[in-house]
Amino acid sequence: MHKKHVDPVPVAQALEQLLHHVHIQPRREKIPVDQARERVTAEPVQALISMPAYPAAAMDGIAVKADVTAGATPNHPLRLYKGKDFEYINTGDPMPLDKDSVIMIEHVRTVGEGVVEIQHPASTWKHVRQAGEDIVKGELILPAHHQIRPVDLGALIAGGVQEVTVWTKPKVAVIPTGSELISPDGIPERGEIPEFNGRVFAAYLEEWGAIPDYRGIVPDDPASLREAVESAVEECDLVILNAGSSMGSRDFTPKVLNRMGEVLLHGVAARPGKPVVLASVSGKPVVGLPGYPVSAYLSLEWFIHPIIQHWYGVYSRPRERIVTRLTSPVQGKPGAEDFVRMRIGRIGKEYLSSPLTRRAGVTMSMVRADGLLTIPLEEEGYQAGKRVELELVRSRQEIDSTILFSGSDDVVLPRLDSILRGYKPGLSLSCDWTQGKDGIQALLEGRCHIAGVSLPDSGSWSRIGLDSFQPDTHDLYHVPLFKRTVGWMARSPRLLSGKRGSDLCQSGLRLLNRPSGCSLRAYLDGELQEKEIDPYLVKGYHWTESSHLRGASAVAEGTADVALGLKAAASLFGLAFMPLFDEIYCLYMPFSFADSEPGKHLLEAIRSDSFRAEVDRCPGYTREAPNQGG
């Protein structure tokens, strides 16, 4: 009834402490063999019968007693009579009890009805499978603590085993807590969040061979929580609470658990994932996991997966590890291990990696991650260029066949990934959104395979007056993908009608700007310069968002009043839109890549009807027909 530790300890140590303090008591059950796939044996399994159960022919031919074949030679063939000397036999047939050898049909010459000749004597037990050749009665087919594979089922049935004793599946209670949570199939109102961590936990638990028991959302109050834990501990082998394990005013978990049992640990030295509570209630493990999805899923793997493996006495295969070169620096912070989701790509023979966002709330960073980098407790971080070892969450094969894109944000381009996968299974496209020029830079420095740049079309060109905008793309193959319309967006058409950018900037409205390096930003800068407006006086001038969808979302949510961006994004969020000009979106790649297998498939996918249909479907997009690359 006391806290064991005040200072957070690293994950490995926390796990050890948990496993040491709780009682994990798997039970045995007998199940029919045909339900045994993926189950774990609790006892060694022994063959009850032999396979084959009797000596059997291993060839098609005739069964003889070897003794009677003595003396046969090519010059003096021996005559054998059916019924008396031999019987015809097929592979797998049981040997007649008075026969002990098989002569292959190819070595038998039929000389009459039921009469054959052989030219060589047979030797005893030649071409005969002895009883038990495959499996002999009494042989151990499987040891205990073995996860049953399809091929094992064959051996079990062949050995006459119809039931196996396996460990029961642990039943794991999943208790989502939080008054703001609603059922995942509900429609959230402002302030409500659909509960999804619990569903993800349940899916992981199934994958790990446990039975998830999703026990419904518990509101933030100690009495309800206590009641929920009490019944869960009674009915389940392991209890997961999510969340309420941090230090906030509504985080009752540690207090409640301390009253019900023993809190072994509150907080681990890990980022993300720090606010974990490990407790023992009636000897059973009760684990409070943090609420942010990334923290939740990582800590589920750190603490729940090992408990399940411990239950079965079987450890699953660890993830593959590879050495990669960092293309950007990664900072560590003192006092905790850092777990960083990484994008990984293969360029030539080298694996390159770069960190994805480290925010614990961004589920998509877990969806998009190729690997995980662990920065140890004492390490401050790594410089760009450093070689670091990562744990892979996608397979090396998938990473090997991923085309790395870097360049201007777009809403149609990501759909090329699906088309590519359909064209050439295994191949995929991974997009790293940055500015067009940075994309080209990455391409020239060998950090990606292809780059995307959107340039004002020639009509708008002179108006913007940005010749310097054209990236240095000599020696690169390029393909125009489409034209897309950009302009101003706002919640109401009234805000935009009849106004120029300079008007909008002087109206006191809050702007959400494009990052520098974008043609829209350059366009606005040109206009402000022309009107001699100081950008520092424009509200929100320095607030930028590189994602077109997030820009439109900010306007829709009222955090910005006007923003620059794609017509397609404005349209998706139902915003008013004032077009400024069209951009031509081009892909650039080395000629060598365009000629490679993946490059050819990519170009095919781009020219496919499916991709054209995607372009046509998107508001403000038109196909760029005439020029097909060069």
Next chain:
Amino acid sequence: MHKKHVDPVPVAQALEQLLHHVHIQPRREKIPVDQARERVTAEPVQALISMPAYPAAAMDGIAVKADVTAGATPNHPLRLYKGKDFEYINTGDPMPLDKDSVIMIEHVRTVGEGVVEIQHPASTWKHVRQAGEDIVKGELILPAHHQIRPVDLGALIAGGVQEVTVWTKPKVAVIPTGSELISPDGIPERGEIPEFNGRVFAAYLEEWGAIPDYRGIVPDDPASLREAVESAVEECDLVILNAGSSMGSRDFTPKVLNRMGEVLLHGVAARPGKPVVLASVSGKPVVGLPGYPVSAYLSLEWFIHPIIQHWYGVYSRPRERIVTRLTSPVQGKPGAEDFVRMRIGRIGKEYLSSPLTRRAGVTMSMVRADGLLTIPLEEEGYQAGKRVELELVRSRQEIDSTILFSGSDDVVLPRLDSILRGYKPGLSLSCDWTQGKDGIQALLEGRCHIAGVSLPDSGSWSRIGLDSFQPDTHDLYHVPLFKRTVGWMARSPRLLSGKRGSDLCQSGLRLLNRPSGCSLRAYLDGELQEKEIDPYLVKGYHWTESSHLRGASAVAEGTADVALGLKAAASLFGLAFMPLFDEIYCLYMPFSFADSEPGKHLLEAIRSDSFRAEVDRCPGYTREAPNQGG
């Protein structure tokens, strides 16, 4: 309606031909997200709502409008009033519509009821999660042709997606054929075989994401087969026949398929696995797989798995490959790729491998295999010592933590594996049965970690007169495991009663001998020499079996009349037994291994009550208590 190929082609080419000729037409279906784990997306999935759906606090603290906080300094703190200037807010709460910044609670000093002081100005949108920070409406969450993982479910629910469009699971007909087959849960009579390949196929198909449709055993006659294929082609996406695809008198498959559709290929250049039939009936793939289990499972993987991957447009990760050194030669044969099941072990830093039996009927060789060696078409084989690349079927981690045993055959020792797995999850024991001396030789040459030798106990020693029998084990640690009784066995006690070995050898009975190097063999040789009996005149003297269980099985099945071996084996097969002497079974290992972590766990397992109980349970075994190793 004609055979495309007469000469067998290699597996890869055969597969290409099959995929080229059949129509694989996956269908789409919409399913609820909570049933979507492991399914494959048929379309890209786009977020329908943003997560968070509104700007939300990223910290516990107070929500303010950044404008009103200007001018606060440590020397001149700014007073804020609840209701007018700020609201208390918890992490995740929606931001009040008129607020745009959060000040962490740690930086707020309460000076009265509803009155606080701050020492620094807040900046706009500080500690606020913007709407869509995790997932923004319109964002692509998943591409098409993506197998859904637990974490993806979180992103889908967070993005407001409640249904996803996935590919249907292909329905695969499994048709076992053969008049000798009976249902797997039946008790076979002589000449009957429980059908188990079909069950193994079904389990693999489930693992690969297909729906197996086990259609029951079809007898060997063309009309039944035709009828079975007809209805299967109508109802399923893919049809598997097993077996009847070789050239025997009852193998109708090719003929029947040729009449119903097009046989694309009969026979592939692979060993095992040659007699495969690939056909297209009504445009659907119909595959006849060979009957021997090893051939059947390998060819299932070669032809059926790729069709399923093709259906989904997703390729599963290939097996890991490692380079190993062969400890014995492996022969190839011209005209076919050879697929050899291999035992792999790690000694120090090196992986060693040796072939398991190559008989296609031995299911246990698939159960026991650690990896597969492919000998290409044109390769004649490899010498011992050669480094070859293998495909792993167990994980590298499992192989790394496997203790390799080599030595005398025994029936209790294999049970140590299960006990060891229970003691130290992950650790296991792999037994390579050979003669005791060969085991010691393997140990001294670094081909195994431990060796097992059974020696006549000191009482029998002088009687057998075999001092040279003692292996050269100086510098090795050894542990006696148990005593075991060996002697003569026969079906009837009448055969044995009052007889000596020399009597049995002169009685015209058929003997099954032990391999040379065993103490029983030496014992018999001593007796024959004493009586001046020429071994060449003893029936069966040169017929040997190293497995005690198979020896007993041969006597039980009547293929031998008398055999030498373990009392335990005789007892298991209900045979009469005449004891000769006791053997002491010892494990040998280098001192360095005994001191290593796995070595210590092994010794603990040997000294455990569980292992003692196994010894006590086995007829003819007694514990060897006094000496506990040295």
